[in-house]
């Protein structure tokens with residue numbers, strides 16, 4: 532019988548799920564995801580973590596608990612250190628398997644694959660073989676599984692660049708037919724980590740709310756790499772957090788863009804890196820003064836009514852600037 536590998540639907544799930552799924556399935560495992568985020572998952576995560584922990588990590592813990600209750604053989608909690616040379620991820624990712632082991636009791640074995648591209652291909656190949664051998668003792672099959680998983684990731688990223696959200700791209704890769712991102716008459720850039728805006732429960736359906744108000748939503752992942760690099764190249768000092776740098780790079784790119792109507796920055800309560808990137812972005816947009824900018828912080832207590840009011844006011848402002856409504 533194939534072994535069940537649980538993948539929590541939180542944090543980098545939104546960046547890498549198709550790749551991870553392909554890898555484990557090619558090794559003969561059955562991949563099981565945690566349930567969609569709901570009140571119980573958040574409550575379980577909040578009870579498990581200290582108050583100061585950021586909301587996405589609390590939510591991730593809730594997903595781990597959900598998988599434990601589902602009865603899987605392993606839970607995949609990678610230690611993602613770097614996804615490119617010279618830059619790192621936030622420290623929460625570096626210590627995630629340790630956090631999980633210390634905060635959640637009675638867990639099945641954790642697969643804590645180290646993902647550290649800074650240390651080069653040989654290091655990654657050793658890690659891939661170490662994890663692959665938990666399932667099969669065939670080096671060439673493990674290498675094939677890795678190659679296939681990289682291919683799936685490239686396909687996933689192409690779908691996102693076509694204008695689908697990460698969540699939609701995951702659904703498309705699972706066989707769902709979805710319509711292309713409808714082109715609303717307002718173009719709004721959402722600057723955020725995918726796990727803050729792709730999780731419908733955490734973000735209170737932010738992307739769909741904006742679409743329903745007539746917006747065409749662009750996320751950081753939809754922008755071509757060279758544009759992000761161009762934007763990031765304008766930073767006075769390079770940022771060593773990969774994803775924070777991507778958000779800032781996208782923000783710098785949009786500030787010079789002629790065809791964006793507004794920018795919304797979304798961050799999670801308790802996030803150290805976001806408090807810096809958001810402040811830098813806000814200063815830039817205020818100084819420039821041409822593109823309306825709004826920041827939203829999500830936490831476990833954010834209410835839908837308050838969010839809707841702010842979004843409606845922002846959309847009205849954008850329409851007024853376009854001369855579509857009177858003051």
Ligand code: SF4
Nearest residue numbers: 585621623799802803
């Ligand atoms: S970047 Fe912020 S939100 Fe993401 S894991 Fe780190 S502290 Fe949490």
